[in-house]
Amino acid sequence: MRKSPNSENSSNKIFSFSKDKSFTEVKARVRYSETDRMGVAHNRNYFEWFEIGRTEFCRQKNIPYKEIEKQGYYLVVVESFCQYKKPLGYDDPFLIRVSLEKISSKKVVFVYELVTEKEKKKIASGYTVHFVTNAQAKVCSLPAEILMKLKA
Amino acid sequence: MRKSPNSENSSNKIFSFSKDKSFTEVKARVRYSETDRMGVAHNRNYFEWFEIGRTEFCRQKNIPYKEIEKQGYYLVVVESFCQYKKPLGYDDPFLIRVSLEKISSKKVVFVYELVTEKEKKKIASGYTVHFVTNAQAKVCSLPAEILMKLKA
Amino acid sequence: MRKSPNSENSSNKIFSFSKDKSFTEVKARVRYSETDRMGVAHNRNYFEWFEIGRTEFCRQKNIPYKEIEKQGYYLVVVESFCQYKKPLGYDDPFLIRVSLEKISSKKVVFVYELVTEKEKKKIASGYTVHFVTNAQAKVCSLPAEILMKLKA
Amino acid sequence: MRKSPNSENSSNKIFSFSKDKSFTEVKARVRYSETDRMGVAHNRNYFEWFEIGRTEFCRQKNIPYKEIEKQGYYLVVVESFCQYKKPLGYDDPFLIRVSLEKISSKKVVFVYELVTEKEKKKIASGYTVHFVTNAQAKVCSLPAEILMKLKA
Numbered sequence: 001m002r003k004s005p006n007s008e009n010s011s012n013k014i015f016s017f018s019k020d021k022s023f024t025e026v027k028a029r030v031r032y033s034e035t036d037r038m039g040v041a042h043n044r045n046y047f048e049w050f051e052i053g054r055t056e057f058c059r060q061k062n063i064p065y066k067e068i069e070k071q072g073y074y075l076v077v078v079e080s081f082c083q084y085k086k087p088l089g090y091d092d093p094f095l096i097r098v099s100l101e102k103i104s105s106k107k108v109v110f111v112y113e114l115v116t117e118k119e120k121k122k123i124a125s126g127y128t129v130h131f132v133t134n135a136q137a138k139v140c141s142l143p144a145e146i147l148m149k150l151k152a
Numbered sequence: 153m154r155k156s157p158n159s160e161n162s163s164n165k166i167f168s169f170s171k172d173k174s175f176t177e178v179k180a181r182v183r184y185s186e187t188d189r190m191g192v193a194h195n196r197n198y199f200e201w202f203e204i205g206r207t208e209f210c211r212q213k214n215i216p217y218k219e220i221e222k223q224g225y226y227l228v229v230v231e232s233f234c235q236y237k238k239p240l241g242y243d244d245p246f247l248i249r250v251s252l253e254k255i256s257s258k259k260v261v262f263v264y265e266l267v268t269e270k271e272k273k274k275i276a277s278g279y280t281v282h283f284v285t286n287a288q289a290k291v292c293s294l295p296a297e298i299l300m301k302l303k304a
Numbered sequence: 305m306r307k308s309p310n311s312e313n314s315s316n317k318i319f320s321f322s323k324d325k326s327f328t329e330v331k332a333r334v335r336y337s338e339t340d341r342m343g344v345a346h347n348r349n350y351f352e353w354f355e356i357g358r359t360e361f362c363r364q365k366n367i368p369y370k371e372i373e374k375q376g377y378y379l380v381v382v383e384s385f386c387q388y389k390k391p392l393g394y395d396d397p398f399l400i401r402v403s404l405e406k407i408s409s410k411k412v413v414f415v416y417e418l419v420t421e422k423e424k425k426k427i428a429s430g431y432t433v434h435f436v437t438n439a440q441a442k443v444c445s446l447p448a449e450i451l452m453k454l455k456a
Numbered sequence: 457m458r459k460s461p462n463s464e465n466s467s468n469k470i471f472s473f474s475k476d477k478s479f480t481e482v483k484a485r486v487r488y489s490e491t492d493r494m495g496v497a498h499n500r501n502y503f504e505w506f507e508i509g510r511t512e513f514c515r516q517k518n519i520p521y522k523e524i525e526k527q528g529y530y531l532v533v534v535e536s537f538c539q540y541k542k543p544l545g546y547d548d549p550f551l552i553r554v555s556l557e558k559i560s561s562k563k564v565v566f567v568y569e570l571v572t573e574k575e576k577k578k579i580a581s582g583y584t585v586h587f588v589t590n591a592q593a594k595v596c597s598l599p600a601e602i603l604m605k606l607k608a
Binding site: 038043044045047048074076077078079080081082083084085087128137 | 190195196197199200226228229230231232233234235236237239280289
């Protein structure tokens with residue numbers, strides 16, 4: 001069956017963090033260049049912010065993403081999704097939260113939430129799905145050591 | 153029920169265009185600045201390309217998006233999704249196809265496909281959901297005239 | 305006389321900070337999305353980084369740039385320049401330094417240096433020239449209060 | 457002597473094209489994502505547009521830039537400059553003009569002009585200076601064949 005993007009339940013809190021989920025948190029601010037003529041942060045930036053979150057997630061797991069690539073493995077984005085709840089203005093401070101939703105040696109799913117700095121109100125949430133590939137863009141498996149560190 | 157992004161069917165051809173669907177098509181090329189250190193177009197650019205598609209869609213419907221905003225209406229992105237099938241390299245030519253999936257006076261859904269210029273192989277597909285707001289960011293209704301043009 | 309960009313002295317340390325100059329400093333890291341297929345940060349990002357520096361400069365002077373715009377004044381960029389000395393890779397930490405080179409009620413010049421976090425090696429330097437305008441994009445004068453704060 | 461960016465003549469039509477200069481021209485439009493909260497195209501985009509111009513310049517000289525890199529040569533940007541004369545709004549069509557100002561086997565200088573599509577009014581002008589490097593980022597010389605094509 002073809003699921004349509006306009007199905008009534010397509011936007012139903014799909015990507016809320018589990019209450020008991022641990023997450024990595026990074027503070028960021030909206031750059032002037034990230035706003036658009038509507039006066040708020042443009043939708044594309046959220047995917048850059050998700051990526052900043054992933055970078056910090058890996059660093060905190062003691063396996064910087066740069067190091068993963070150095071070893072010849074790439075977490076290629078095959079799917080990305082974002083729901084926008086509350087606009088962000090220029091220079092607004094906010095928190096990027098990222099959590100590992102699922103991981104296997106061939107596929108990794110990260111979930112994200114952006115919240116306001118003080119009151120932790122939800123700004124946006126989303127997810128990205130990644131396949132593991134080698135430098136030749138062939139699907140492969142993450143070595144056990146990296147897998148264990150990310151899962152830790 | 154909480155639907156998880158890692159459910160097995162989350163990636164199942166959700167956003168394929170219907171075979172009989174009409175669409176607007178724009179040619180584009182990958183800018184050098186749109187590539188990343190993996191050597192291919194970065195995932196965030198696809199959302200900019202979708203937007204280029206929307207701009208052309210509205211123009212071809214004789215209601216340029218600039219004109220819609222001039223009249224005080226905004227199609228604010230509340231959800232965006234992209235599936236990446238095939239990488240794009242620097243300077244690669246491709247086609248952006250956009251189609252109106254659903255429209256009401258308060259909500260609009262666009263679906264997209266990127267295909268290679270010659271063989272029309274699928275590069276990516278996705279959708280964006282928009283709410284209609286006024287200049288004060290309050291949800292409102294698109295006037296009948298704009299609605300009719302977009303539906304035409 | 306027409307000065308050519310290829311004149312021999314065009315690259316001669318034009319925008320070094322004066323030794324005794326005070327500056328505002330912000331730490332940043334290269335985002336994955338800021339790299340290009342050459343594997344290093346793309347030249348356009350430096351202008352976004354300069355802008356982050358300006359934002360912090362104004363904040364430290366107790367007149368956030370957001371507040372300047374709220375009062376109806378805009379520091380429109382009319383000229384921008386950057387010299388690239390040393391490439392930046394993904395996730396590399398660096399410092400953005402910004403200093404006010406010149407200010408009058410109608411024109412402001414900022415100078416910038418990017419240096420490595422630890423050894424303070426020069427990565428890039430540049431400047432931006434700004435005209436003061438009102439919301440209607442007409443050139444106007446900064447009020448004395450803002451001018452004094454920026455000069456402080 | 458230290459030349460200051462605030463010297464009176466720093467903005468004096470430095471980068472006007474020579475009247476008799478031939479140039480490559482590409483049409484472009486401002487993307488929504490390229491505007492900022494001021495409602496006009498953000499200053500950083502101009503450097504992306506210059507790059508689009510370079511790409512077309514090389515293509516028209518029958519030596520696509522992608523091909524130059526494939527042969528192992530890189531035109532690394534070491535200096536970039538832009539003067540902004542007239543703002544560009546969302547969806548505004550404009551022409552990117554690029555011309556080769558100077559070329560040797562080790563250094564290339566491109567100059568640019570952006571003009572309005574119909575009346576050819578000047579929007580911006582600038583230049584970029586490039587050093588030739590190999591894949592290891594070492595300065596090297598462009599082979600005669602590439603040099604000749606670019607000069608043609």
